[in-house]
Amino acid sequence: MGASITRSIKARQRAPHRPPPILLFSFATNSLFSVKMDSLLAASQLHPAPFSPAPSSARRSPPSVLVRGASRGGRAAVRCAAVTDSILYALQHDEMFNSEEVIQWESGKSINTIAAAQGIRIRRRCRPRYPSEGSGDDKAVPRNILEQIVWDKEVEVSQRKAKKPLKKVMESSEHAPPARDFIGALTAAYSRNGVPALIAEVKKASPSRGVLRDNFHPVEIAQAYEQNGAACLSILTDEKHFQGSFENLETIRNSGVQCPLLCKEFVIDVWQIYYARSKGADAILLIAAVLPDLDMKYMLRVCRSLGMTALIEVHDERELDRVLKIDGVELIGINNRSLETFEVDTSNTRMLLEKRGNVMREKGILVVGESGLFTPDDVAYVQSAGVSAVLVGESLITEEDPGRAIAELFGKELLR
Ligand SMILES: O=C(O)c1ccccc1NCC(=O)[C@H](O)[C@H](O)COP(=O)(O)O
Numbered sequence: 001m002g003a004s005i006t007r008s009i010k011a012r013q014r015a016p017h018r019p020p021p022i023l024l025f026s027f028a029t030n031s032l033f034s035v036k037m038d039s040l041l042a043a044s045q046l047h048p049a050p051f052s053p054a055p056s057s058a059r060r061s062p063p064s065v066l067v068r069g070a071s072r073g074g075r076a077a078v079r080c081a082a083v084t085d086s087i088l089y090a091l092q093h094d095e096m097f098n099s100e101e102v103i104q105w106e107s108g109k110s111i112n113t114i115a116a117a118q119g120i121r122i123r124r125r126c127r128p129r130y131p132s133e134g135s136g137d138d139k140a141v142p143r144n145i146l147e148q149i150v151w152d153k154e155v156e157v158s159q160r161k162a163k164k165p166l167k168k169v170m171e172s173s174e175h176a177p178p179a180r181d182f183i184g185a186l187t188a189a190y191s192r193n194g195v196p197a198l199i200a201e202v203k204k205a206s207p208s209r210g211v212l213r214d215n216f217h218p219v220e221i222a223q224a225y226e227q228n229g230a231a232c233l234s235i236l237t238d239e240k241h242f243q244g245s246f247e248n249l250e251t252i253r254n255s256g257v258q259c260p261l262l263c264k265e266f267v268i269d270v271w272q273i274y275y276a277r278s279k280g281a282d283a284i285l286l287i288a289a290v291l292p293d294l295d296m297k298y299m300l301r302v303c304r305s306l307g308m309t310a311l312i313e314v315h316d317e318r319e320l321d322r323v324l325k326i327d328g329v330e331l332i333g334i335n336n337r338s339l340e341t342f343e344v345d346t347s348n349t350r351m352l353l354e355k356r357g358n359v360m361r362e363k364g365i366l367v368v369g370e371s372g373l374f375t376p377d378d379v380a381y382v383q384s385a386g387v388s389a390v391l392v393g394e395s396l397i398t399e400e401d402p403g404r405a406i407a408e409l410f411g412k413e414l415l416r
Pocket residue numbers: 145146201203206207208209335337339342370371372373391392393394395
């Protein structure tokens with residue numbers, strides 16, 4: 001493991017920790033403009049001067065703000081009393097704000113068209129503002145389970161946001177204790193044990209397997225995982241398809257468990273990242289099959305501003321290549337399960353590492369092998385392919401004693 005992990009640690013030590021530029025796009029929602037304004041207002045109060053201090057004259061007399069994309073094919077001047085010059089400066093000078101994807105969006109392409117051009121097959125349902133936009137048809141049926149999950153998530157997130165707007169959830173996230181070092185915990189565990197670090201998953205049910213465990217006590221399971229050498233934990237928060245919850249995440253965080261926690265959520269909106277942080281998450285999953293590049297870049301910035309780690313999940317070469325072009329990626333999960341067909345094939349990890357392992361090592365990116373790992377041979381197989389960590393759910397959670405099952409999975413007891 002040596003070199004790539006050392007590089008990763010060094011990269012992390014070098015990485016500046018600063019608030020995110022105030023960039024306000026989300027392809028995740030149809031109310032792009034209101035999200036922008038929500039974020040703008042919230043950010044102007046919570047991160048008052050990310051780039052440059054606002055002159056006092058600006059504070060006395062708030063400027064008009066040009067908000068790109070507020071109207072199709074052009075810009076709308078929006079007077080916003082809470083916005084300072086520093087934010088205006090940030091918006092106008094941000095490389096991402098002026099990026100290709102934004103220009104495409106402004107030129108009238110729909111969210112789904114832009115995503116499809118990046119090879120993303122998952123469509124957003126997004127209630128259309130214009131007849132030509134979105135899938136548009138209330139009777140449309142999802143093409144696969146991942147699309148179904150994303151469509152359900154759009155409804156869930158909009159309901160949650162109505163109850164707790166972004167500004168409030170950002171404030172809550174500011175009060176959470178600092179995020180723990182997820183990658184640090186993985187690298188330390190790998191050094192200690194000489195086998196891939198374990199991210200043990202607390203998951204009650206899954207779309208592919210139904211209910212995995214009836215007597216499901218999330219805190220007991222989390223404690224058992226930690227006591228038996230898990231480096232980090234992954235907590236499913238999706239209710240509808242996995243019977244998980246943010247309450248589980250919060251309760252585990254408050255139970256005295258020390259392991260860093262991954263919020264295993266289907267993120268489509270930055271609101272979810274702030275919410276996860278407010279509930280004690282140290283890391284969050286971002287799925288390349290769901291998120292267009294611009295969302296991914298913006299969400300990475302938000303994660304960094306919150307001190308959180310992003311585990312970026314890929315399934316195939318195209319997704320991996322997209323992700324490798326994005327700056328600041330530190331942790332990539334290769335999922336052996338197709339989220340569209342449920343097929344599990346551990347050779348996916350080997351195949352992608354054979355093709356792009358060198359690039360990832362050069363960039364100091366740590367790789368996690370995800371899904372379908374049941375035996376010491378499975379673990380050895382993905383380790384020899386080059387992973388530094390494994391994400392395991394089913395093979396542990398279905399055992400009577402999930403903690404003890406860890407030693408069986410690795411063929412030895414793990415040191416804590
Ligand atoms: O687990 C599923 O059935 C599933 C279906 C659709 C989207 C995601 C899904 N699972 C998320 C995961 O990737 C796994 O929970 C995780 O990698 C652990 O996998 P396993 O060890 O096979 O439970």
